[in-house]
Amino acid sequence: MQLFEIIAFDADDTxxxxxxxxxxxxxxxxHLLAERYGVDGLEQALYRTEMRNLPLYGFxxxxxxxxxxxxxxxxxxxRIRGNDVGQIVGWVQEMLRAxxxxxxxxxxxxxxxxxxxxxxxxxxxxLLDQERKLARSGIAHHFGAIEILSDKDEGxxxxxxxxxxxxxxxxxxxxxSLRSDVxxxxxxxxxxxxxxxxxxxxxxxVDAPGPEAGGYHQLSHMSLxxxxxxxxxxxx
Amino acid sequence: MQLFEIIAFDADDTxxxxxxxxxxxxxxxxHLLAERYGVDGLEQALYRTEMRNLPLYGFxxxxxxxxxxxxxxxxxxxRIRGNDVGQIVGWVQEMLRAxxxxxxxxxxxxxxxxxxxxxxxxxxxxLLDQERKLARSGIAHHFGAIEILSDKDEGxxxxxxxxxxxxxxxxxxxxxSLRSDVxxxxxxxxxxxxxxxxxxxxxxxVDAPGPEAGGYHQLSHMSLxxxxxxxxxxxx
Numbered sequence: 001m002q003l004f005e006i007i008a009f010d011a012d013d014t015x016x017x018x019x020x021x022x023x024x025x026x027x028x029x030x031h032l033l034a035e036r037y038g039v040d041g042l043e044q045a046l047y048r049t050e051m052r053n054l055p056l057y058g059f060x061x062x063x064x065x066x067x068x069x070x071x072x073x074x075x076x077x078x079r080i081r082g083n084d085v086g087q088i089v090g091w092v093q094e095m096l097r098a099x100x101x102x103x104x105x106x107x108x109x110x111x112x113x114x115x116x117x118x119x120x121x122x123x124x125x126x127l128l129d130q131e132r133k134l135a136r137s138g139i140a141h142h143f144g145a146i147e148i149l150s151d152k153d154e155g156x157x158x159x160x161x162x163x164x165x166x167x168x169x170x171x172x173x174x175x176x177s178l179r180s181d182v183x184x185x186x187x188x189x190x191x192x193x194x195x196x197x198x199x200x201x202x203x204x205x206v207d208a209p210g211p212e213a214g215g216y217h218q219l220s221h222m223s224l225x226x227x228x229x230x231x232x233x234x235x236x
Numbered sequence: 237m238q239l240f241e242i243i244a245f246d247a248d249d250t251x252x253x254x255x256x257x258x259x260x261x262x263x264x265x266x267h268l269l270a271e272r273y274g275v276d277g278l279e280q281a282l283y284r285t286e287m288r289n290l291p292l293y294g295f296x297x298x299x300x301x302x303x304x305x306x307x308x309x310x311x312x313x314x315r316i317r318g319n320d321v322g323q324i325v326g327w328v329q330e331m332l333r334a335x336x337x338x339x340x341x342x343x344x345x346x347x348x349x350x351x352x353x354x355x356x357x358x359x360x361x362x363l364l365d366q367e368r369k370l371a372r373s374g375i376a377h378h379f380g381a382i383e384i385l386s387d388k389d390e391g392x393x394x395x396x397x398x399x400x401x402x403x404x405x406x407x408x409x410x411x412x413s414l415r416s417d418v419x420x421x422x423x424x425x426x427x428x429x430x431x432x433x434x435x436x437x438x439x440x441x442v443d444a445p446g447p448e449a450g451g452y453h454q455l456s457h458m459s460l461x462x463x464x465x466x467x468x469x470x471x472x
């Protein structure tokens with residue numbers, strides 16, 4: 001029997017690489033600040049700025065850009081020159097223009113599951129940036145819809161399930177963030193598969209649910225997903 | 237008979253003031269550049285930067301912020317100081333924190349129409365910023381949903397109508413932009429009410445549909461909307 005009416009995938013670092021773009025941009029800014037202004041400590045300072053601005057900016061590359069510029073101004077005591085700010089803006093535009101690189105096993109897995117299930121993309125971040133990445137990914141046709149949320153919390157997952165008329169118990173979410181893809185879904189009575197990424201943003205790193213939490217699965221690789229789903233659905 | 241299954245409202249400068257925040261911020265940056273760097277011509281240069289960045293950034297305050305910083309760097313030949321860039325970022329944060337001020341007549345009109353029709357908000361811009369403004373507006377409970385689109389073109393309106401299972405002929409869009417709220421809706425066979433705002437961004441200013449185009453109405457004030465709708469529906 002088919003338990004899951006909808007299988008939803010997170011996008012960044014679940015379907016395609018993303019975090020490494022942020023890390024690379026941050027490294028470049030860090031070197032710029034060190035070489036030209038003798039300043040270090042960008043990583044910690046930027047994270048504090050991002051957390052303070054999160055309720056104002058939300059997620060995504062434009063938010064990262066504005067927080068990076070603000071942090072660079074602060075760390076240099078206002079000495080950073082316009083040219084260097086322009087350089088940072090240029091690196092951000094490169095991030096937005098970057099090729100979409102699917103994670104290993106995604107193409108095959110998504111194609112295979114789309115033959116048996118309705119698939120969604122459920123992500124946060126910049127509206128246009130996420131739409132563009134999906135359009136360029138070469139796998140957009142396998143998904144029934146893309147849902148871009150301002151945050152991935154219980155309330156917004158509940159509203160999403162209501163919009164699609166799906167019971168939480170028949171909803172499976174797949175992603176690389178325990179905080180955004182696993183905990184709120186399991187709390188609502190859905191099932192979630194956690195596939196850790198190589199690099200994960202500190203904000204998304206929380207503890208896994210305890211063994212008493214039902215509906216939580218962990219896989220080391222996307223290509224293992226169809227077998228896991230078959231196994232869950234066979235037990236019915 | 238009730239013709240319209242859905243009456244949708246644009247948000248910025250239809251439900252609440254918005255463009256004046258952009259104009260005020262731009263004025264402040266213009267003065268800063270003139271006083272400290274002897275530079276003028278921000279308005280035209282910024283508009284060119286915004287148009288070039290539109291496919292990359294999309295709409296909204298964060299996009300405006302990044303394009304403003306880029307333009308200020310260019311106009312000053314890279315001489316703008318970090319302190320002044322920080323000041324620009326501060327003004328942008330004030331825009332995001334600004335109180336939501338409803339346009340005259342909106343509160344009463346929306347309350348009245350919500351008793352007879354399903355109302356939606358259909359807007360573009362930053363996801364989080366638009367959700368926050370609606371939440372703070374005091375009129376959110378009158379709307380069935382908020383739809384935030386990366387752009388308001390025919391394809392995206394068509395997808396929206398499909399999502400809500402509504403025939404274009406039974407859809408009415410109300411807004412202050414001929415380009416975004418009127419032309420694509422009328423082209424799909426829907427009806428649209430254009431209510432010009434005090435100030436409109438150059439990007440949204442296009443010619444009104446010709447008299448041969450059906451489904452196009454213009455009003456000088458939001459409070460005239462219920463009577464217009466009653467009149468259209470009485471003719472059935």
